[in-house]
Amino acid sequence: MGKYNFQEIEKKWQQYWKNNKTFQIDPSNDKPKYYILDMFPYPSGAGLHVGHPLGYIATDIIKRYKKLKGFNVLHPMGFDAFGLPAENYAIQTGTHPAVTTEKNIQRYQEQLELLGLIYTPNTDIRTCDPSYYRWTQWIFLQFFNSWYNQKNQKAEPITTLIQHLENYGTDNLEAATTNEKPLSAQEWRSLSYKEKEEFLSHYRLAYQSYAIVNWCPALGTVLANEEVKDGVSERGGHPVERIPMRQWFLRITAYAERLLQDLDLLDWPTSIIEMQKNWIGKSRGAIINFALQGHNEKLTIFTTRPDTIFGVTFMVLAPEHPLVPVLTTETQREEISAYLQKINARSERERLAETQKVSGAFTGAYAIHPFRGTLLPIYIADYVLMGYGTGAIMAVPAHDSRDYVFAQFFKLPIIPVIEGTDIEQGANENKEGTLINSDFLNGLNVTQAIERIINELERRKLGKSKITYRLRDAIFSRQRYWGEPFPIVFDGDTPIALSEKELPIVLPPVQSYKPTGTGESPLAALTDWVNLPDGKKRETNTMPGWAGSSWYFLRYLDPLNTDYFCSLEKQKYWMPVDLYIGGSEHAVGHLLYARFWTKFLYDLGHCTVQEPFKKLVNQGMIQGRSNIAYKLKDSNTFIPATQIEGKEVIPIHVDINLTYEDRLDIEAFKQWRPDYKDATFILENGEYICGVQIEKMSKSLHNVVNPDEICQKYGSDTFRLYEMFLGPLEQHKPWNTQGISGVANFLRKFYSLYLDDKDNLLITEEEPTFEEYKWLHQTIKKVSEDIERLSFNTAVPQFMIFTNEMHRLKCHKRAILEPILVVLAPFAPHLAEELWHRLDNSPSIFEASYPKWDPRYLEETHFEYPVSINGKLRAKLLLPLNLEKEEIEKAVITAPELQKYVQGQSIKKVIIVPQKIINLVI
């Protein structure tokens, strides 16, 4: 058996690839391109565990394979380097986040290199680098200086909007806007500068508004959602309030329809497509205006079931609805304010817990049914949300279960309007049936009724058909230090964009990373920086984490360009990303924002594609295999996992480094947990066997396996191969270090085909046999097809089978073993590169080309037919492939091994599927 010194080999070739820039892109764009990308990592301080590199190994294999196949491959790796952990660490220690981040990146890169993961040179961009975030700021300016023209469904410079306003006011203007009021050209022209700016802010794609934030008075800071657990801060457990605060928004809602439609163009997992569809949440319906008794205002509601309008028996407003104070009558004022107070006092947690409970209050006011003319009492209730539709509904208790529950609680009438509805049974939400109790809609089915009622509403100017989206505009600011500063200054309240020439606005150093206590970012304390000589003030918010990651895939194409964020020429060649691999946790955040930014840049001519990621694959999570010791309750005795049935035990996670094959090193355990140093262990065969639990790999569960240690012990080629062998890329699967020996054995066996244990080359120049060629070509075919469909877990066994066969055939022939190296190279690059050179080849094996499989060697002359009788396998018959069906049938009927089944019975039918199976029906 050859001496496979992986440590020496792996280090050597990692250096070689780096120094020789083996994976540099080819600047002459005459090859077909392949752009492969991993999701932008945030370099956390904890380093990598074995679960992290799974997707990276997959992309590394594809990169190497595509290069061997003659593609010009771009496979970059940079870092999403702004973020909370580094800032929180800075608050605790005073270390500048840039220092921590840089250190973490270095560690990250070392670990990647150790695994043989190598990337296109010069692509290690960082979002926190001014040369990068200069362009993030530049893109923000594009958003700020744009509006969305719905007539041609694209973003345009704000100047075209101003021109329109100058000439026509809001007449004939179709724009994505939060502005409700029409304006004439004359009125526009008479506005002051500040008034104009205020008006335009309702059209800009980056604008300011107020949003509810998690304000923690004790910490004096605003917290991200993930920093809040159960209504208290994760750090310190202080109470968190929800208060409105000025924020920047990006008008992603303008793109809702395009973001939805273009999902059809993508080769993405259905689950992600579905999540994005739900997130965008398109629903068709109508808005209907209800007249109010004793008021001039109209109450506008949104419904997806206008057909049920004759079933309306009351109206419900969201508690925050602006009409609530207007409508509430004197007699009801007390009840309403008590209700509002009750809701405001409730924490987020209580609100979620109480979603099943019915609550609400009567305003004392009435709306008038547009067709019946009857009075409809108006309630407020928190089951109606201000943020969706118009914040008001027409309640149809017979056909909406929430309205039904509410009507029952408040003893309101329930009128069924669809045939076959039993109002004792609950709401009938079925969207089919014939209309009843509905005047001119009677006899129509639901679809017809919707069409008819909308016509009628439009004719009488009572409403119109309307599409709503659940999607909200995206908050684009954080009250934090470690993020991109905005290229914005304020003249009083009016935001003014800085010019592109002033970019980048560099994040200034601060004395303290601690919160200011006012809720503003630590930048607000830098009065010299904030206050400009002309009296203007800088924006002190910073951009959110997803700013830099919404366009990084473009910067990779042109990382050193100082004149433009990414040349169009390069985009034309490289975009879109051919394969994007990452976790499903970014399903609606990053992936939606990146699509949004791409479309926006496309509209302004800064991007050549509308969709950035053609194909997306989510790699599964590698789960931890925890070891559990079971302590009897109220006792200091541990019992084995096999004996816990029926007993009250406290499971304790044991550090997996203290066990071997689930057997616990009791002494080590006692040292690790001195609180158990006097514990008694019930043994089985002299050992304490721990229980096993498959769960998330995490430090707190003491089940983390470190890839560095695995590589140290088995080598990174083995590690890579094992990760791929574990199971399908997309699937969650548990890590079990024990299994790695099979893959390690395989690589040693493979190595020993080339070199003996004295390191002598075993390779001969003999001509291979047909069988040897057959195995080679079969392997080339199987492995390349498997890589193409990302089925790495099935490619690895093919190498194992090949190797076992070569050992059986005692084959050491160059004509077989040289091409197979190229096939193995993407998986075990160091080993393949080493043997490639030992066979006197140069330069790198990755400059070779992938062998083609020759069908001649895969053609068979015979096929061993499985013969079933009535579907049960009874025998196998080796038959030549050139037989006619009749000849096969004859051979089968007369086959001696089948006589005992066939004898004395008539054969009803013979099914012959060429090269598959023969089935006799008796």
Added chain:
RNA sequence: ACGGAUGUGGCGGAAUUGGUAGACGCGCUAGACUUAGGAUCUAGUUCUGCAAAGAGUAAGGGUUCGAGUCCCUUCAUCCGUACCA
């Protein structure tokens, strides 16, 4: 509650289009080598059964000459969303 995914030996998994279920690996069993084995090699290993044979892909039903794969019903697990009118 809704939407999505998954369910195959002791374990990870294979079976790409309806055609030999359990490839490959781990583990286990036996044997060999060995001072030793948690190293290596050889053989075996879905279950029941001495065997012949039978059963078998979460459960039940269906289509088919033939179903892990297609259809219907049910169950379990995981993920996502959460009063969206």
